[in-house]
Amino acid sequence: MTYGLWERIHGHLALIALILVLHPVVTLPADRVWTRRTAILAALALGVPFALGGWIYPEYGAEVKPGLHPFLRAGFEVKEHLAALAMAAVGSGAVAAQGGDDARKLARHLLFAGWCCGFIAGLLGLWVAGRP
Amino acid sequence: MTDRSVAAAYAAALVFVASYAVQRGVGWWLAVDAGVMASTHTAFYWRCALAALHGGIAALLVGFGARDPSALVRARWAVWAVVLPAIGSLAVFQ
Numbered sequence: 001m002t003y004g005l006w007e008r009i010h011g012h013l014a015l016i017a018l019i020l021v022l023h024p025v026v027t028l029p030a031d032r033v034w035t036r037r038t039a040i041l042a043a044l045a046l047g048v049p050f051a052l053g054g055w056i057y058p059e060y061g062a063e064v065k066p067g068l069h070p071f072l073r074a075g076f077e078v079k080e081h082l083a084a085l086a087m088a089a090v091g092s093g094a095v096a097a098q099g100g101d102d103a104r105k106l107a108r109h110l111l112f113a114g115w116c117c118g119f120i121a122g123l124l125g126l127w128v129a130g131r132p
Numbered sequence: 133m134t135d136r137s138v139a140a141a142y143a144a145a146l147v148f149v150a151s152y153a154v155q156r157g158v159g160w161w162l163a164v165d166a167g168v169m170a171s172t173h174t175a176f177y178w179r180c181a182l183a184a185l186h187g188g189i190a191a192l193l194v195g196f197g198a199r200d201p202s203a204l205v206r207a208r209w210a211v212w213a214v215v216l217p218a219i220g221s222l223a224v225f226q
Contacts, residue, residue, distance in 0.1 A: 085219070088149055106208050
């Protein structure tokens with residue numbers, strides 16, 4: 001029961017963070033203060049569900065994972081992998097967003113790459129969460 | 133934020149992604165995942181920690197040693213050159 005609750009909180013926070021990541025991806029061509037700030041906020045917002053996912057992972061590994069179909073289990077491992085990549089890309093993108101013109105162009109690529117990884121991870125998460 | 137700091141963060145991210153993907157590939161190659169990942173959570177944490185360590189070392193090297201950090205900042209193509217193969221490796225290393 002507790003695991004299920006945290007799993008849902010983790011998923012909802014990740015969804016909010018992914019929406020937030022899109023803001024600097026779209027607005028970074030313009031050099032605006034709030035674009036830079038939202039890049040930082042997006043990285044922090046993504047860090048919360050990532051940390052939460054790491055926190056509930058042992059319970060998942062002990063109680064949920066053994067009962068999953070091997071195909072679903074493999075899907076979840078891919079989701080972890082993508083979440084780690086998304087965190088690295090978005091974190092680096094948030095730093096790059098604070099730089100000059102070239103750095104902001106780089107930041108868009110990093111943030112978008114991170115968003116893509118996070119989006120696929122989210123889809124896999126939904127798939128695993130809807131397990132039979 | 134200077135180009136040197138941005139280049140250091142960029143290098144850290146690229147190395148983190150590459151390190152994580154390689155570790156997953158090695159785990160698959162050694163057939164560690166099949167047994168270990170099914171029964172424990174240690175591998176995920178270790179992978180992240182080791183990839184973060186590699187990324188940190190890369191950031192230090194670039195931050196203190198790069199002669200032209202702005203060249204790395206302009207190399208935006210490297211994002212996709214590293215991230216896309218890392219995503220693609222997921223389909224293989226199962």
